[in-house]
Amino acid sequence: MIKLEGDKNGISECGGIAVVINFLLANARLVLGVGGAAVLGIATLAVKRVRERESKGLSHPTPLSYSLSHPTNDPLRTLSHPTLSVHSLSHPIQKGLLSHPILRKVQDTDHHTTGLFLTPPTLSTLSFSPHPLPLSHSHPIQKALAPEVVHRAESLALDICIEVQGFLHSTNPDMPLGEMSLGGSLLDDLQVVRADHACLLVPLQLEPSLWRLIPGEETLLTHPLHWMVRRVNLEYFPRGRSYWDRFLVGGYLSCRALVSMLSKAVMETMNWPSLSSTLDCLVRPVLGGDELKLEIRPERGDTLFISVVPVLREADVVLTAQVELTQPWDSAWHLSLYPWETQRLTQLDSADQGVRRALLKTLKAVCRHCPALRPLTAAPLANLILHLSDKDVDWSEGCLSGRFQQCVWELIGYLEQGVLPSYFKPSVNMLNGVTEEEVDEMGFMLYCAVSEPDILLI
Known part of the structure; x- marks a missing residue:
């Protein structure tokens, strides 16, 4: 004792x-x-x-x-x-x-x-006998966003997408862009609490013979999520052959230079007051910082933030130009694991009628409501569930509460070690960027929840 x-x-x-x-x-x-x-x-x-x-x-x-x-x-x-x-x-x-x-x-x-x-x-001789978590589909924290709320946010985001795409095509007709689309948790039915954010994906069209996407492990950056885009065949196709050559820095397509161009071409040039009048809501760019973001304030409903994200696609690889994720490296592009994670969760749930996506939404809602747990974003939570899915456990609807409780204990273990490996890139720590004080706060809250689980479900 x-x-x-x-x-x-x-x-x-x-x-x-x-x-x-x-x-x-x-x-x-x-x-x-x-x-x-x-x-x-x-x-x-x-x-x-x-x-x-x-x-x-x-x-x-x-x-x-x-x-x-x-x-x-x-x-x-x-x-x-x-x-x-x-x-x-x-x-x-x-x-x-x-x-x-x-x-x-x-x-x-x-x-x-x-x-x-x-x-x-x-x-x-210690063993564990946890208190049951009062988790059910009737619990307020699990309630999904109302369909009309999601539809209204999607419709508004789509209107913005159409306007930005039309403006770019008219002002930069020679810029080789693919069809813009919306992305993120709002479109994947994974958003919780409020329908307040989405991504406007701007696909860049590169000539396959002139550009090569290089994995982070093969670069001097050595970071598996930091890729580079190299200009190749310069001896046969000299600089200037590609539209994107104007953003070359040291032989690589500069993420920062591209984002700076889009900031000037869209954020600083579009007539936002006119667009606000047309859409009957306030639309304005969020100034300051490296992220390209728009703020939309409708007459009713939550404020919606839309991140404008340039993307490069090659097979199943999606690279994004997000300087805030790759700084201080100006030529580094971010490998997005989000498509792989959401696709894998959907595949697993389809195979066994599981509740992994429902569990992810529940965990996201818990972390968003609890100040101590807010540093836990969707990415580490999704990876936590994917790791747990490799274990021989029941994912049927009746086991949602048990899987939630198991995730609490798994999180305590990962926080104590300070490492939660990425499911698809084990060398990437999903807790990277979380401070020691935040780890202490999160671990203590989860530890207390073992004997007082209601604190996570208020």
Whole structure:
């Protein structure tokens, strides 16, 4: 039995606690496996929070009780969930709720002395028996966007698409562009909470004999998602033969130069007040930053943001000109894994009538509603589900709640390791860019949700 408990003077012997916690983490993988070690790692955040409050000199010290036991076995994990008592850990959020819940203090009747007790045999017999998550199709957080809301947003985005395409064709008739189209989660029925963003895809037509798409691993960038577009056969077809040669920098098609041209040709040139009058809504470019984005404010409904994204396609490879994703490399293009991920989820669901896409929408809604989880975007969540799909588990409709709960535990493990590999590009970490503080916040929230799952479904 492990027990941490604060006395009336606050947490006693913090140094001793830290020593034992470090001992636990060092040996957890040997006796508990990666999953168990992950939970212990996240659990130490409770101690961290309490010590932070202690250092700030709060007048009411925070008692904490941490116990490990061994209830009946569960196939999901081989670790019992620790029960924490953490009173008033963080700032309040909606309707007076806490971002970190108030959990019950566990009283251990076997020990009357405040302190820390470690019994190694207890650790080796730990198992996990989670609280069930109250997840059902009637739960408000799972409700899909109303069809009329989605249709209205799609129709508005399509109107913008037609106007931008017509303007570019009239002002730059020699620019070889394919048919523009809409893309993203709104069009794939994967958007949640609000129908508020879409992509306007601008396909560039390159001459196959003059250009070669080079994978990131073959370039000096060495990043698997950073590709380059090289101009070839210059000895036979000199510079100027292709329209896109004007954006060459060092023998490569410059993503930044192309985006800069489109910014001037569209964002700074189109008559947005006139277009706003025609469409009966406010349409204007979002200035500042590298992203090409339009803001549309209809008379009713949510504000819609449309990202204008130049794309290159070759077989199943889709490269996008998104400087915000590839900076500081001006000639780097971004390999979009989104088409592969959404297609794979659809294929798997079609094969077994699964609920992977429904689970993805639920997880996205949870993360969007919960401030601590907002750094978890759609991409890591989709990859999480794809990894879980490789395991022999049931994806039928009745197992949605179980798969949701399993995703919570999988996320705790990935956060503890700091790595969530891309399903299609394992060398890519889907948690890259998430700060250590954000990892702490997300891990602690998910850990608390093990014993208080309703905090994720409010």
